[in-house]
Amino acid sequence: MKIVVAIKQVPERDAQIRVAADGKWIEEDDLNYTINEPDAYALEEALQLKEKNGTGEVIVVCAGPERVQTTLREALAKGADRAIHIEADDLGSRDTLGVAQILADAVKAESPDLILTGLQSDDLGLGQTGVVLAELLGIPHATIIMQVETTGAGLKVKRELEDGWFQHVEMPLPALLTIQSGGNKLRYATLMGIKKAKTKELKTVGAAAATASPAIALERVYLPEKQKKTEMLTGSPDQVAAQIVEKLKFEVRVI
């Protein structure tokens, strides 16, 4: 089975985020980047499917500036067979449809049996690139997937629903799935894997210029306003603990 995993490079979760001077995005200069966590689960699912089937190929694809190659190399070190970097310095000015279109162009040439991606990105969190990609490619999709089984005719997947409910869905191939975290344990790259990754193919392709103007625009980013007046408790750990206990006794009344 030929599996393409679409991954995104995002700022690290612990990164101190500062709004850029123009107020339209964040200050990117001193940020560290990493693989989008749900995409890491998509990669893990792909690697496990390949291992289970004993055959196949896992291709990782990522759109973005040159720096995304470090994330692609990490995916190769974890076990992906080859990587495609879609060179695009203008992702911020493309909307989901624009990004999904350049992914679709790159993926179409590979005609994979299965495309996996995370259910949403840790930065924008729009949660739709995968679904839009499937729609553009004319293939069925299912989202928020915890488990994937190949059947004779296609796939049987376990979808997560709200409030602890699940559902199995059967679908034909080729198909696209967006993967939820927690279905698998993420692996680390081994030293051997890191060495091997250096010899694996990392192909760079240019992204076509955006053909349509974006349908939506991100006009402004800013720190959220507080919904509640939070009373901050300060002091040494013992002083803070004493203040909390006072609140628990006399205001919240749980002690």
Added chain:
Amino acid sequence: MSGVLVVLEQRGGAWNSMSFEALEAGMQLAAKLGTECSAAVVGDGVQSLQWTTAAKPKAVYAVEHALLKDYTSDGFTTALEQLIRKLDPAFVLFPHTYQVRDFAPALATRFKQVLISDVIAIHEGPVFVRQLLQGKLNADYRQTSSGPCFVSVQAGSFRAEAADASAIAMEGFAPELDAAKIRNKPGERFRESAQTVDLTAAPVIVSVGRGIGEQDNIGIVEELATALGAELAASRPICDNGWLPMERQVGSSGQTVSPKLYLAVGISGAIQHLVGMKGSKTVIAINKDENAPIFEVADYGVVGDLFEIVPALTKAVQAAKS
């Protein structure tokens, strides 16, 4: 092209309550724009549904077909595409449910549009507010193209007023669907196992998040929970890692809780988590990051090292109780 259409969600004849929050958002948007708000519900045999919300849209369309009895992305996308082409609304709103997340992006794509998802507020413009970077920032989005603007509304962002069940006149809409074009075959919904932990009834919850670092450290939070006589809960990453069972997860994919006290330890407060705990009466948050979104909803906040504060708090609680 004019008006606002809100797509409501039901399953087996029961409304998803988030539907009426989205309807409220749609009514408010329509009022601001000086236009009318309609609603639609998709399924099979949905015309007999009772209306249980105070909002009265101009029209409610029952999009009905035997092939829409069980949700499929292909069926819902095609049926709603036909309704939207007929009604030609300027805005289409949805509740931000798992089902909507599955089909609405594809539906928007058919109109060369992009879904503005999990919106938490709508301002003049209209400008749609949503969160970025796990809630660290807010962002204003605006539609820049013509064509319907697709928006999904996050739970708890708009308040719907409940009303006694009454009959509502729905206008039927019969989409043309072809069974051969519905590619996914959904199975029955199921739960993994009987839930043995009912967090929904717990009066006091101590909840732990990513900030705890590793599984071995959970013990210190557990000791605090024991001292307080509280249930121990967690955010998604803790359960994903298998450090605590999934049934202890609070959030949109876990349990929705409403305790007297919710003590959040090392939880940053991504919206998926906040959705599950928003009913808490008092929230106390301990986190090292002063900009963590949990502090936007907390009544009391402590910025600091949980590994120093939690043991001190446990001791103080034990002393107070003895």
